[in-house]
Amino acid sequence: MAIVELKDVAKRYDSVPGKKGAEHANAVEDFNLTTKDGEFVVLVGPSGCGKSTTMRMIAGLEHNTAGEIRINGQDVSDVEPRDRDIAMVFQSYALYPHMSVYHNMAFALELKKTPKEEVKKRVQEAAKILDIEHLLDRKPRALSGGQRQRVALGRALVRQPQVFLMDEPLSNLDARLRVEMRAEITRLHRRLGVTTFYVTHDQTEAMTMGQRIVVMRDGRIQQIDTPYNLYERPVNRFVAGFIGTPSMNFLQADHQGETLKGEGFSCSLSAHQRTALGDAGQRPRCWLGIRPEHLHQVGASSGSGRLEGVIEVIEPLGPVTMAQVRIGETLVTAQLGAHPGIQIGDTLTLAFDPDHVHLFDIDSDEALGVAEAPSASSAQATA
Amino acid sequence: MSAPSTNAPPQRRAPTKRLMAPSVLFLLVWMIVPLAMTLYYSLQDYNLMMPNTRGFAGFLSYELLFTDPVFWDALLNTLLLVATCLLVTVVAGLALALLFNRTFVGRGIARTLAISPFFVMPVVTGLIWKYMLLDPVYGLFSWVMRSVGLEPIQWLSSYPLLSVVMMISWEWTPFALLILLTGLQSLPEDQLEAVRLDGANRWQEFRHIVLPHLGQVLYVVIMLESIFFLTSFAEIYATTSGGPGTATTNLPYYIYLSAFFQYDIGLSSAAAVGAVILANIFAIFLIRFVAGNLNAGSQR
């Protein structure tokens, strides 16, 4: 059990010709985060955003070039990985190919000169939890992908470490197994209550598993928040687009008095949104963000909160159908009912609730009108 | 996803210098220092038979070398040997590699048989060829010639350089075969399938897919073999001893003779410098290639 603190942590790479400082892929700047004891924190972002680097700095596999990393108050920046009392599950599993499953799991304990019976007890316990007792004598190469994944988890489990680190542990599994293991890891975490960092590029994994999620881009934290807040109050256009599938639709709009007008639509503003946008003279344009699930199919009629366009793609998913509609330059995705009764080429009219509209600054991409929301301000405090 | 870790934390840095020092020192002492000494000796008037006349001589040894007709013979023989052996081994090796790149019954065994000559000690190769194959009276080749009604050939005295070429090619064709075959087998099968679906015939397949793929491998084979052929010694030592006359004296043998029989350290060192320069002409390309490959392969 542990509280992990990262304070102004940075990883800068020696300048590579043509690239400067933080522009380097995998670099990290100004990383600040304090976990609660036993928290499950997910680091998520596109590849090269620095999420893996951050985790490797917590592990001690990379040296942080600036800032402090504290585990239970102790600065571990200069402590070797083996003395940090952490366990890590690698994307490749990194099982020792020349050792049996048992010895893979027992290796760390043996190195610590744990008594034989104790080692055996703990390996057996972990194997039981993960349902791999029957595999203990096998070599990793004789295991399936899913089994290897369990062994990798088991190897971390046996250690009873202060912190678990998981670096995209599910990305080598097939889709069905991934969903299964997702739930299993969550269950495991609830049972053991060990502080866990989990790196993934998959926002669904992040949303379903994380108690708190750190969204990163280009080495910088974009937002640290709970899944709900990330979804409902993204702080900028990147987070808004990254969280949620299919992605949020973005449309440019002109700010005219009490309405927003774009190509083929207009929408009247609530009082709250008017405050957020400020004076039309100061901010004549902005981004309008609408999630596909907040667009509804309506009968042909124009008016406020309406979009109209030609259907280009229809994707029936069973319970819902995704339709992509051409609105000016943009393809807008809408989530419709199971049997929307539409065809490609039809003109579709979509309605949206102005309360579910997100507004972003046209230049900085920052969300407008989010700062006052209570949960977002708490995120600011920890960030 | 893992970032390349060149800046490991200071405390994780192993004593790399201490680990590498023994190897580096060893090569310095046994290769680089002697190389420098060779250069130094080549500028000295130094004959082991006349220990009192030793002293700096400038480029005298080189002058003597360039006026020695035997040196020019040796240089010519060396180049002829390299060129001929290259031609034979690369062409034969490529043909054999293509032949062995098919699946057929007992391929592994047939290939192993064909490769075996490479593992025969060069001295033994020389002896086998000199006596049992090329002997004008008792050799197998002579018996074959006689059985078809031809006059046996006095291989080693009439065609000495060709005889040496035959021995060296017998030894090194397997090398070319093995490496070209490995190269052929690293050709992704889907590339071949794609070009066959595009309607290519066998020649087009070879010309447009196989040969470009083999380009690199051929390059390496040619460079490596050149360097090895430049330094051929044992085959000549065991068979012709450089003769008759100077017909099979190549550069290494010339250096050996002038050092160990004329005791002329200055002259043989000058010739050795020549040999190093000659080898470097090929080695530089090869080393650049290896270095380039290293960087390309450095993404784990």
Next chain:
Amino acid sequence: MTASNVDQAPGRKSGAGGTALTLLAWLIGITMFFPILWVVLTALKTEQTAFSMTPTFIFSPTLESFRSALAQGSGYWHYALNSVITALGSTLVGLALAIPAAYAMAFYPSRRTDFTLVWMVSTKFIPAVGVLIPVFLVYRSLGLLDTRLGLTMLFTAMNLPIMVWMVYSYFRDIPVDIVEAASIDGASTTQTMFRVILPLALPGLASTGLLALILAWNESFWSLTMTDYHAATLAVYTASFKSGEGLFWARLSAASVLTIAPIVVLGWFAQRQMVRGLTFGAVK
């Protein structure tokens, strides 16, 4: 590792002309091997049948030539012992030098790593004659001429670049994740080396040793120039047949077979490793 590995990539399916090509391949394989076979056959003949104008293919084999080649006074054992000591010795010394160097380069690379590695490889391309004279003179003044120690060191220097390269490439094949996993599991550098890296690289180390052994055993240049009798290897022994004794063909053949047989057989098992070691990674 063995021949079967090389068999996997299939070419075009053999068609009608396939049989002819198969026969041709076999014919060439046998022809290439024939001189070796012929030496073995000659070694099994009596001197009279061996030395005749019309070769005999069918005869009653005798081990007489082997017996006389191995007899006391033939000197075979003396030379063979020298070959074993120098080849084995240089292989072990080479591994002892190459493993730490390759370990440092593979797992703690620095800016100079590539340069050092390429420099090492490049020393392999210095022709032996280029350093022959100073080595001879220094050895003479140090009393290393015609000693096993002196010869072993030369073999080591000759093979070291290849060995460092090969061990390095085998170390590089070990996923870096596994090394990191070990350090997170609490293993020190030494423990990682002995409990994770060396066991994983063992097959690679074995093939490196095998290749070094073959190359050292077959080395002739240094043996012929640096040794006379005391440290002389089988290369010197067989070379002594080049005149005079060369008339005893059966005995010459027996001596040749005894010299090449172990290495040719080892070579059969080292085909892949040879490619890897001798081409410095240019061909995989």
